[in-house]
Amino acid sequence: MPTYIHHVDTHCALGRGLEPCVAGLLAAENPLSEIPFDQLRDPVHMPYFALPLDTTEDDFYQQLESLCANAVKGLSAEQRRRTALLLGSSSFDVQVSEQLYRADLARRGNDQAVPMPIVGYGKLAQRIGDKLGLSLQRHSYSTACTSSANAILYGHRLLEAGLVDHALVLGLERFNHTSVLGFYGLGLISPGRAMRPFAQERDGLLLGEAVGLLLLSRETPAAGKPWLRLCGGAIGTDNHSLTAANTDGQQLAQVVQQALADSQIDAQDLVGVKVHGTASLKNDEAEAAALGTVFGGSTPPAFALKPFLGHTLGACGAVETALTLGCLGRGKMPANPGIAPDPVLKVNLAQSVQPAATGPYLFNCFAFGGNNNALVISLDRKGTAA
Amino acid sequence: MKVSSSYSLLHTIDADAEGPLPALEPLITRWHGSRIRRIDRYIQLCIAGGLNCVADKPLEERTGLYLASRAGAVSTSAKAMINTEQKGEMPKPLHFVNTLGNSAGFYLTQLLGLTGTVLVVSQEWLSFESALLHAWLDLHQGRVDAALVGGFDEVCLPTAHHLERLGEQTTQLTEGSHWLLLEREAPASGVSLEAPNWFADSQELAHWISTEAPFDWIQTGFGPSPDERSLLASNTGELQAFTRPAALHGVFSGAALVSLCEQLAEGQKSGRALHLVRGTEGPYGALVVTC
Amino acid sequence: MTNAVTEELKLALKQMIVEECDKDFEPEFIGDDTPLVGGDLDLDSLDVLQICMAVKNQYDVRIEGSAEARRALKSVNVLAQTIVDARR
Incomplete structure (x- = not known):
């Protein structure tokens, strides 16, 4: 039984809600801001794709709950009890944990204050699931940058096995010092303050915060709008190095090939590729090699989303999928105008927004620690899905 | 799912203990001769459990690794947070990479030569069952031929801080690493x-x-x-x-x-x-x- | 203390390298001219980042970018000289 994607939503630097995010993306906006870290002994300013200011008074938890509530508002109480919740994040509520620790330091001092006061990756999903009356199939995924891509994949597999009828997938990354300063310390932030995946002058990544959400279902969508069908996917492991992909790209190629096999789709039938594209020297080299292996020099039109909203780490799987599907649903395929290809890598990102072709799209998502994910999602003509 | 191997490690630690915690290195060197550097206790728990469960038996090529933890790498995450919030420094690169969910799995897959599915899942007190469900899905749907399922959570020093995190008063804490190697059902007897x-x-x-x-x-x-x-x-x-x-x-x-x-x-x-x-x-x- | 390259500074750096890279040999194992990267010490890019950050925190000397790091981490002698020069 196929898995359909009924609803997608996102909050990222481009806006709060799918409409402004898709509009900003297609207009190639650059909402980069700058964050001062004045509390450091050696203060730094860092470019960051921050969420636009919240006009409500809602806190971290309320924002997530209302996004999720909106996604399941069309489901009855009984349907919700048959809805899994899959949450992928590399930081969960570390933002709140850091705030509590700072307050504790001020109150009790260095020796007494408890660092990392909130523990339990699964707490957020439990809270949201309880609030919305969802199924007890509430799984949280923590595999660094593939966290929410893996959540999408297992949402599909839970539906396939018939354990639930719907699956709400949430990808989450909110601004926190550990992630931002951690990446800075690894020397991965772009000194030129621009992400240029697969370009000769690429010099690293920029980070961003975002929430992405997808509602997957076994139910056939209503007629009258394009159908989005999750065809399959795969996870693969490249344990060449903890912090960089093997530049030969063989493990990455393998995970893409497995995702295609799982989806029963041939590489030449793909109509578009959402690349991972972190614009770091070695990872782009690895992804380019993988694309070369899979497509043999005839890669379908490819596009990267990180230049517009930053690398949103564990959220990027769900956020970039939601954004892409938002564009495809409006008949457009995203593009990266102005990013010229490195002649060595030979990955040409689409230079202008084109009408979205119907057919299967590939979604790449790779992580530190060698965890790699590839998904295949098809844009089908209205009411004529396979 | 047929159980082809199992291993469990459970340490009880007095709540007023000041350390050191029971050594895990001997459990690792039993199967891997040279010392592995730059790994924290959370990663050690993963490797010690995984290696002792597999115990040098050859693994199916399509073996998936399904890791469960309720709390993740708390001790190293706390160290990174002390650096950024208390000392006003960057997190150490090594601390930062070890806070990431799949760093433990990285080391284990490298030692076991696994290149397929690896997951880290969590569901509060039923995290181990969550990992089992993911293993069951993949075995059942024929995506893997074997599943190595491991759950581990650490006790962090000082214990007073750890008790506060857990929101409990108790005289004893427990840490451990628990593993099952599972295969698709076979007609032969067994568990x-x-x-x-x-x-x-x-x-x-x-x-x-x-x-x-x-x-x-x-x-x-x-x-x-x-x-x-x-x-x-x-x-x-x-x-x-x-x-x-x-x-x-x-x-x-x-x-x-x-x-x-x-x-x-x-x-x-x-x-x-x-x-x-x-x-x-x-x-x-x-x-x-x-x- | 860091106005000149002293034996004391060099030993402190060796101890720092052993500690930051979680190596199990004695600091004295590292010769003053032993190449820190690409030689017998088997240090990788993560080790280099660890050492550079420790140098910044302990000596307030920034070593930024991989080219600068490669230059400064040629040996303990060069690293010590880099620190002394930067603090002059």
Whole structure:
């Protein structure tokens, strides 16, 4: 039984809600801001794709709950009890944990204050699931940058096995010092303050915060709008190095090939590729090699989303999928105008927004620690899905 | 799912202990001669458990690794947070990479030569069952031929801080690493597991047990309340509780299940058993084990 | 203390390298001219980042970018000289 994607939503630097995010993306906006870290002994300013200011008074938890509530508002109480919740994040509520620790330091001092006061990756999903009356199939995924891509994949597999009828997938990354300063310390932030995946002058990544959400279902969508069908996917492991992909790209190629096999789709039938594209020297080299292996020099039109909203780490799987599907649903395929290809890598990102072709799209998502994910999602003509 | 190997490591640590914690390196060097540098205790727990479960047996090429942790790499995350919030420094690069969810899995896959599916999942006190479900999905749908399932959670020093994080007062803390190597069902004899089930409350659980009964015995990974005792006693035979004075260990249910599987494998018990766990205030997890 | 390259500074750096890279040999095992990267010490890019950050925190000397790091981490002698020069 196929898995359909009924609803997608996102909050990222481009806006709060799918409409402004898709509009900003297609207009190639650059909402980069700058964050001062004045509390450091050696203060730094860092470019960051921050969420636009919240006009409500809602806190971290309320924002997530209302996004999720909106996604399941069309489901009855009984349907919700048959809805899994899959949450992928590399930081969960570390933002709140850091705030509590700072307050504790001020109150009790260095020796007494408890660092990392909130523990339990699964707490957020439990809270949201309880609030919305969802199924007890509430799984949280923590595999660094593939966290929410893996959540999408297992949402599909839970539906396939018939354990639930719907699956709400949430990808989450909110601004926190550990992630931002951690990446800075690894020397991965772009000194030129621009992400240029697969370009000769690429010099690293920029980070961003975002929430992405997808509602997957076994139910056939209503007629009258394009159908989005999750065809399959795969996870693969490249344990060449903890912090960089093997530049030969063989493990990455393998995970893409497995995702295609799982989806029963041939590489030449793909109509578009959402690349991972972190614009770091070695990872782009690895992804380019993988694309070369899979497509043999005839890669379908490819596009990267990180230049517009930053690398949103564990959220990027769900956020970039939601954004892409938002564009495809409006008949457009995203593009990266102005990013010229490195002649060595030979990955040409689409230079202008084109009408979205119907057919299967590939979604790449790779992580530190060698965890790699590839998904295949098809844009089908209205009411004529396979 | 057929159990082809198991291993469990459970340390009880006094709440007023100042360290050091029990050494894990000897458990690793038993299978891997040279010392592995730059790994923290959380990663050591993963590697020690995984290597001892596999115990040098050849693995299927398509073996998936399904890791469970309730709390993740708390100790190293705390160190990174002390650097950024207290000292006004960057997190050390090594601390930062070790805070990431799949760094532990990275080291284990490298040692075992695995290149397929690797997951790190969590679901509060039922995290081990969550990993089992993911393994079951992939075995059942033919995506892997074997599944190595491991759950681990660490105790962090100082213990006073750790108790505050857990929101508990107790005299003893528990840490450990619990593992099962599973294969798709084979006709041969042995211990096998069905897919785990979740229940919101004791009524839902009672209803399910009445449809699944009889069981030869039930093992709870918690100290059952009088109500729970009567509910379980009315439906089945022998009831045993696998508990510790303080089971504040995120994947304690993994310890309970591994123990159950080992008792069955060693012939101490036989028949159809029920592994039953619950969080501090529900929900319940239940899984049928047969031999 | 860091006005000149002293034996004391060099030993402190060796101890720092052993500690930051979680190596199990004695600091004295590292010769003053032993190549820190690409030689027998088997240090990788993560080790280099660890050392550079420790140098910044302990000596307030920034070594930024991989080219600068490669230059400064040629040996303990060069690293010590880099620190002394930067603090002059």
